[in-house]
Amino acid sequence: MNRFKTQIIVNPASAKGQTQRRWTQMKEGIRHFIREFKVEFTEKPLQAIDIARSALREGIDLVIGVGGDGTMNEIANGFYEDARLINPEAALGILPSGSGCDLTRTLKIPPRLKGAMQIITEAPTQSIDIGRVEFLDGDGNPTERVFLNVADFGVGGEVCHKVNQRRLERKASSYVRCLVETMAHYRNKRVRIRIDGNEVPRGEYLIGAVANGRVFGKGMKIAPDARLDDGLFDTVLVKGMRFLEFCRQGWKLMNGTHIHYRKVSVLRGRRVEASPEPGEPPVLLEFDGEQLGTLPAVFTLTPRSLPIKGYL
Numbered sequence: 453m454n455r456f457k458t459q460i461i462v463n464p465a466s467a468k469g470q471t472q473r474r475w476t477q478m479k480e481g482i483r484h485f486i487r488e489f490k491v492e493f494t495e496k497p498l499q500a501i502d503i504a505r506s507a508l509r510e511g512i513d514l515v516i517g518v519g520g521d522g523t524m525n526e527i528a529n530g531f532y533e534d535a536r537l538i539n540p541e542a543a544l545g546i547l548p549s550g551s552g553c554d555l556t557r558t559l560k561i562p563p564r565l566k567g568a569m570q571i572i573t574e575a576p577t578q579s580i581d582i583g584r585v586e587f588l589d590g591d592g593n594p595t596e597r598v599f600l601n602v603a604d605f606g607v608g609g610e611v612c613h614k615v616n617q618r619r620l621e622r623k624a625s626s627y628v629r630c631l632v633e634t635m636a637h638y639r640n641k642r643v644r645i646r647i648d649g650n651e652v653p654r655g656e657y658l659i660g661a662v663a664n665g666r667v668f669g670k671g672m673k674i675a676p677d678a679r680l681d682d683g684l685f686d687t688v689l690v691k692g693m694r695f696l697e698f699c700r701q702g703w704k705l706m707n708g709t710h711i712h713y714r715k716v717s718v719l720r721g722r723r724v725e726a727s728p729e730p731g732e733p734p735v736l737l738e739f740d741g742e743q744l745g746t747l748p749a750v751f752t753l754t755p756r757s758l759p760i761k762g763y764l
Contacts, residue, residue, distance in 0.1 A: 458489040459507035461500050461527055463519030466550040471518060478518070478547070478565055485569040489516075494523070504530025508538040515542065516572060520550015521601060525740035528582065528758060529598045535584070543759040545572035551670070552627070552741040555601040558665040558680060559762030572761045579756040580680040580764070583664050587737055587749035599739035600758070601665040602674060605726055605747055606641055606690075607658050609736025610634045611669070612743035627670040635702075640692030642729035643747065647687055648721035654729075656692035662724050662751045663688060668741070669705070675718070676708030681764050683755040684720045691715040724751040 460482070464472035471478075482489070490512075492503050504515050504527045517527045524546055531537055531544065547568050548556045556563070561571050583599045604612075614630040640656035661668065663675030663686045678686040693701070693715065704710035711718055727748035728735045735747040 456490045458486055458514045459512040460489050460491045460516045461503050462493045463523040464493050466519035471549045481565045485573045500526035501530040508542055513542045516545040518547045518549050520552045521555055521741040528600050543577045543761055545761040554667040555665055557667045561762055575761050577759045578764055579759050581664055581753055581755050582757045583751055583753055585749055585751050587745040589745045601740050602668040603662040603739035605660045605735050605737045607638050609738045609743050612738040635695050635698050641735050642732050644727050646725040647719050648723055658693050659690035661688040672705040673708035685753050687719045687724055689717050722753045
């Protein structure tokens, strides 16, 4: 029988390597709140899925992720096996330590360790909706993943691809800088979209964001009215724009007022289908800050599925 009830999964490469450098100090801070816990470090992509899955099978009832949105996505995927929770009594806790921690803004989790640990140890466990997406991976094979925050096709996928490339090349990976550079030569995509079986008017789209949470892109309020427990996606569709129009209107993404612009619509539903029109080049897809595949994709929402520590 496993005497530990808490598993901590650390992505040492998160926050541009600062997590690894600060880990000894972070570990001592955690001990002020939780005396006994297991720790494992990830060494490669997707490893956090396997670590979480193994820990939950062994009886762990609290899994704490240390990293950014991509790390939390992997851990959340590890909570499920054959689309079912391995341990419905286990909860996910988040210690933000990444270049992108957008989910924590919706959950009201403070960025500093003390505040985040107070949430983990004192906040009630609440169950949030999760998204499940069927898509094509980088090799064109059908695959499926869970996402917690926002899935996005169009320019967001291109931007995440550029950000990830620069991260691998150890260059600065400012999301806003990559967004502006991408928009300078981006061509809007013709995508067919259906929400709960109803077809959206055809046209060229710049952004298609299937939002469970409110914030993406390092702080942009893409879906300001979304809730993690309302049983619905807020699908934010932005029709095609040229570069200068985007420069004039794009700043509204930071405070959420873009939803009032004439080229933006917000549609709510539990199932979203998106596929490129015939002849379109690949349309990149990202979710929870990682670019992992392309359209076509089907997004389905499972209400109040994942127990998590935070305030909704």
